Amino acid sequence: MLAAFALALTLDQQKVIDEFTTFLAIPNVATDKANIGRNADVIVAMLAKRGIEARLLRIEGAPPLVVADWKSPRAKETIAFYAHYDGQPVDPAQWSTTPWQPVIKDDRIYARSASDDKGTIMAMLAAIDRLRAKKATPSVNVKFVFEGEEEQGSPHLDAYLEKFAHDLEADAWMLCDGPVHQSRKMQIFFGARGVTDVEITTYGPLRPLHSGHYGNWAPNPIVALTHLIDSMRDTNARILIPGYYDDVVALTDAERAALRHIPNVDDDLKRDLALGRTEGDSLNAQILQPAMNLRGISAGHVGAQASNAIPTEAQASIDFRLVPAETPDSVRDRVERFLASNGWFIVHDTPDAATRIAHANVVKLVWGAGYPPARTPIDSAIGQRVAKVIASALGSPPVRMPSLGGSIPMYLFQHGGRTPVIGIPIANHDNNQHAANENLRLQNLWDGIEVYTALFGSL
DSSP states (O other): OHHHHGGGSOHHHHHHHHHHHHHHTSOOBTTOHHHHHHHHHHHHHHHHHTTOOEEEEOOTTSOOEEEEEEOOTTOOSEEEEEEEOOBOOOOGGGOSSOTTSOEEETTEEESTTTTTTHHHHHHHHHHHHHHHHTTOOOSSEEEEEEESOGGGTOTTHHHHHHHTTTTTOOSEEEEOOSBOOTTSOOEEESEEOEEEEEEEEEEOOSSOEEHHHHTTTSOOHHHHHHHHHHHHBOTTSOBOSTTTTTTOOOOOHHHHHHHHTSOOOHHHHHHHHTOSOOOSSOHHHHTTSOEEEEEEEEOSOOGGGOOSEEOSEEEEEEEEEEOTTOOHHHHHHHHHHHHHHTTOEEESSOOOHHHHHHOSSEEEEEEOOOBOOEEOOTTOHHHHHHHHHHHHHHSSOOEEESOBSSOOOTHHHHTTTTSOEEEOOOBOTTSOTTSTTOEEEHHHHHHHHHHHHHHHHHO
């Protein structure tokens, strides 16, 4: 199928596709150490082919960090371009193609990590080729930094940035991960929401009880859990915990002005997703707000497995998206104080029978670590330069997003706010990121090459 499609490609494009498909064919789940090592070695070789020497930085127990410097004698600053070479796990049974056998159809290339994030790395490499063909050098010193465990939450990235501070020093960072705007326009983002999560368990009887003999008497943990959740969030996305929004920093005038110019895609998305209603304000505004998401509930049984019984416990999994100046610790503190004020006895380990007897309402909370949000001023000098270069390359200005709705550890690159960080994603918004049949539109790949060529050469 790749060969058949090649007839529609230019020679240069076919070379890109050939190299890209070879790269995509290497499995890249972060826990697969052998193949992660292969991916890192292949990136080093691809850079070497272009005359750029890369090195593998290592920390025990972590995939290698691929780092390379492309310097220019006329450059006065160093700009780091970040992407990741690891991908999400796959369930091949859910795919219509084999995850690590790239296939092109409908003007898209299907494979795990095609869009998240190997496509970005390939676009950067092809951009190097473009400038080499013009006998041009970069206008800034370009630093490439490719991580191998972003999909695991980047647990060692902080240690890498600390241990190899000299190797990773830059005047600004460009994070090249994520999708373009849902309007299919190129976007740059200046922030990302932080995140933390919690697993909540409520308790009923020590063993399942017949609902006829004990219903209306023995407390039902599902009822307790649903009322607990209902006390924390309404059906219009508003978090009901008193004081929860006190830490939220208001948007600046420049951010509000940018928000007014972002295309509104709500009606199109409602049709695509079969939504009869949406929560809160427009999508563009909502992703700049704190969020509490119910990502799963487990209790009892339904359908053919349902039984007339009161279950022993009920569990919910929740993620909180954070905006400046919230932190995982501040969210945890507000949630726990709120629950305690409403009569819940909080534990962080499974309670024994004595604890359950001693307290009317016991809830177990197990918190994930998470990380804080980050945001670079949207009217910063580097932000204006990036927007101008991209507009010139593509013939239209990019969408300027004050922040992504998703979460990436952007704060780590900011060094306490001293270093500007800007996101420059190229993948299509409908790429099935993290899911089966992940794909990258070929036009997004070509556009990405144009964008990175312009940034390297004109920034």
